[in-house]
Amino acid sequence: MDFPIMDQPVCLIENHEDGTIQLNKEALDILSHFTQKVVVVSIVGKYRTGKSYLMNKLARSKNGFSLGSTVQSMTKGIWMWCVPHPLKTDLTLVLLDTEGLGDVEKGNSENDSWIFALAVLLSSTLVFNSMGTIDQQAMEQLHYVTELTEKIKVKSAEQENDMDDDSSEFKRTFPSFIWCVRDFNLQLNLDGRDITEDEYLNNALKLKPGLNKASYTYNLPRECIRHYFHSHKCFVFDRPASKTDLQNLDNVQESQLExxxxxxxxxxxxxxxxxxxxxxxxxxxxxxxxxLGDIAVSYVESIRSGSIPSLENAVLALSRIENTRAIQEALTKYEEIMSQHVREFPTETHEEFLNLEREAHSEALKIFIKLSFKDENQEYQYKLLKEIENKKAFYIQHNEEASVRKCTELLQELRAELDKGINEGKFTVLGGYKMFIDKKKALEIAYLRAEGKGVKHLEVLQNFLKEIESTESTILTADRTLEEKEKKLAEERSRAEAAAREKEILEKTNMELQNNLETNKERIRMHEETWEKKMIEEREKMKEENEWLIKEKLKEQQEYLSQGLKKKAEQMEEAIANLKKQNEGPKTFVGKFFKAILPGALGGFFDNL
Known part of the structure; x- marks a missing residue:
């Protein structure tokens, strides 16, 4: 695909001096052009700790995010840079650089908490950047993580129970966590043995036994990091350069760095x-x-309205947007295929049209199923079917009109000699009726033998024959070579032939209606089967998430037990039991919405198609 070019970062979330935040429409417009899946990396930490430098390196650029060279925080709000993923061409790498936390000039810790919460909500990897070592002071700088349950809810307000502690669900969707320790000057050594960076972090995240206030204060940020983020990684960095060079990192060559x-x-x-x-x-x-742009809108609007962002509400809001988009994409595909088939109009039979339309409908449904999610009551799938039925009716009419035009043109050509004879009075002579009937029969035979007439050929022929009935009657009356008895027989024969044609048209119409009914029954079955398959796939994904979450909670439980925190280990039993219960739900789905509602709702369609 053509990758939209971003030469430099843009502000995604503006942080105003009055403490309010606002989305930047330019950034949202940029995101709207990125149809690839995204890897979102956010970086947070105190101001002037080198966050922007790391983000520029991830973007493979020397410049971009502002580095600054003073004690002022250069980044306000959250800045975004979308770049091609260096390893995975089917993904886009979205880098989010946040303003420095704890900026003394801002004096608004509440605002810092929201910036931190938004970085967590939007990212798939959260990088926390700090200076020196991972000690209690560094943990205290990360107090924002302990406030996440106050800033983010899993469930919507309508479904929230005061007794619920849904913070254990954060790990399901929260990002992976990376702690970058800058200007690290210690040896990675513990109890006389060398350790890895990850072991250094895990050791720093160990909890203290005890129920006193000191233990609670010490443990809280560590528990939050362990329980909220689904993986933990650590990197330590030496001092990059001399103090003078640090103040001018924008222009320092890599060869001048340590x-x-x-x-x-x-x-x-x-x-x-x-x-x-x-x-x-x-x-x-x-x-x-x-x-990503859509969920950013959902979260920021919640904050601006004074409510707490809900993960569930964001998913539901996104599902409405994505499912509506899925309908439009599916209809576009339907139109694209049917527009190609228009060149084949008129089809010789209605069944041939249905076969062409079936292909377009099937491909449209594939697009919808691929792009939609959480359409649990089939609301959007039903809307898609209604829209397709409306478009199908249009193409049926288009096919019929093409047939009428083709047949009318053919008859105009074939009837020229007959019309000339009528106008010149060639049939108002002795024996003229037989000459007229012979000409009419020859016209009918030539018409019926012609190819490509389409679905309305019998109706057009019948209309033509009705049109010339009065002329035929006049010629029959004027032909003195025929006795009255012969004229009556001729009239009866003409009426019988017209009735036979009407019967043939009626039988054809009934056959088309039957084909429509069978096609729509098949279509309902197709929708039911694809919906059920989609629901099973979504359930399997949720089940896999739950199985993974159960394992994570069992590991946390073991860690509590190993550290003598038996009460905390016991508190996790209910969360584990709830996850197991979710996985014991129904293994199959019944498309009751289509079975109970759709056939009646489409009754009008069946009558008209």
């Missing part, structure tokens, strides 16, 4: 490129650039 720092930065970038996951919502739905 080799260890360069190597560590490369290692960090390679890990992000290889391991950072696609942004995914609950139920396993992977997000595109367009979808």
């Amino acid at each position: 080799p260890d720092f360069v190597q560590q930065t490369k290692k960090f970038c390679e890990y992000i490129y290889d391991k950072s996951p696609v942004k995914t919502l609950s139920g396993g739905y992977t997000v595109t650039g367009m979808g």
